[in-house]
Amino acid sequence: MILWRDTPRGPEILMGRRHASARFMPGVLVFPGGMVDRADHAAEAASELRAPVRAMLERRAKPSLARALAIAACRELQEETGLSFGSWPGPELAALDYLCRAVTPASRPIRFNARFLIGPGEVATGSLAGSGELDEIAWYPEDAARSGRMAPITALVLDEFHAWHAMPAAARDERDLIVFMGLDRRRPEGA
Template sequence: MAEGKPAIDKSAVRNAATVILWRDGAEGPSVLMGQRGAGAAFMPSKYVFPGGALDAGDAGVPLARPLPAPCLARLDERSAPGLGGALAACAVRELWEETGLVIGAPGAWPGAVPDDWAGFAATGRLPDAAPFSFVFRAITPPGRPRRFDARFFLARADDVAGDPDDFSQASDELSHLHWVPIAEARRLNLPFITEVVLAEVGALLARGGRSQSVPFFDNSGERPMFRRLGLG
C-alpha cells in the first residue's frame, strides 16, 4: 500500500455493475459468460457475466446517450440518488475491459480521458447507456471476502459496435469467454445469484423483454429481504 493512502475496507459494500449480453440462437437465447480465475478472491473458478466495481471516475464519464428514464427511476429506489449514469458508465467500462466489446456511439471525448478509459476512447466512441435495461439488483451477503451492491444491465449483442465474437482486446480477468444458451449455462459452475439472474432473464426474454419490476436481493440489513423495485 502506498504511504499516506488509507487502507481499503474489503468488507464494505461497493457499488458495482454487471452486463448481461444476449442474442438469439438455434437453441434459444444465449448469454455471454466467462470464468473467473481459480486464485480470485471473489467467486474463484465461477462462470459469471462481465462486471465489476464502480470507479470514482465513472461519475464524470460523458455518455453518448443516457439510460432510459424508467431504468434511472428504478436505480434510484432504495439507493443513493443520481448513481444511474455512473453505474451505466461502469457497465460499459467493465464490458470493454473484460471482453473487449464496445457499447458506444461515435464521438470525441470532451477534455481529458481517465486512464482506465484510454483504451475505450481510442476506439473513437463514447459510452452509450441507451441500449441498457436495468433488470436485477443484488447485495452480497455479510461474511464474504468481497461485498457488492450489483446492478445487472441487459443489452442485445446487436448493440455491440463491431463483431460480438471478437474478444481479442479482452483482459485476462475472465477466461473461456463464450456465448452459451441459457439452458446450458445453468449446468456451468455458477454462483447462486447468477443462477437466479439467469432464471429471471430467461423468463423476461420469454415474455418479450418487458419488465414490470426489478427483483432485488437485499442483504443490507440484519435479515435478507427479497424486494421488487418499480412497483410504486
C-alpha cells in the first residue's frame, strides 16, 4: 500500500527498508504490503471499496479477490508499520484508490502479481511501530526515497504515484490503467 500525506514540500510516502537477510528484495526501500491470507476474504471492513476502485481491481481479479486484496493491503500496513487504515474492527476501504499492477518475469524464482493501492495518510491511526519485518519505517519525501536503495519497479511505481497525485481528483477514476509486465515494461492494462 502506498500511504501518502501532503506537506508544503510535496507528498511524503510511508516506506520501510527490508532486512538485509530477506529472501526477496533484501535491503531495499519498499511500500508496506504482502500476500492475501485466507482470512482476508471474509474480514470485516468499516466501509467498502468505492465502485470505480472495485471495478479497477476486478479487471484482473474475481470480485472476492478484489476485496481481499484491499483488506490484505490494510492488514499488512498495520502489521508492518503499526498504523491502522481507519478505525477498527475493519479498515476504511472507501478511502483507497487503485494505482497499478506489476507482474514479475516468468523466469524469476520468486514471482508476484502485485496490485498497488493508494491511501491518504490522514485516514491512518496509531503510531509507527512495525512488527520487525521492515526497518527505517518513516514518511519519506519523494527525493529522499529515490536517493535510497530501491528496486527498479518501486521507482516506476513512484513515477505512477507522482502522475496520479498531480491529476485533478475527478480525473483519477477515469484514467487509463497500466501494468508493468516482465522486465518492468509499462503497458496498458487490458479491459
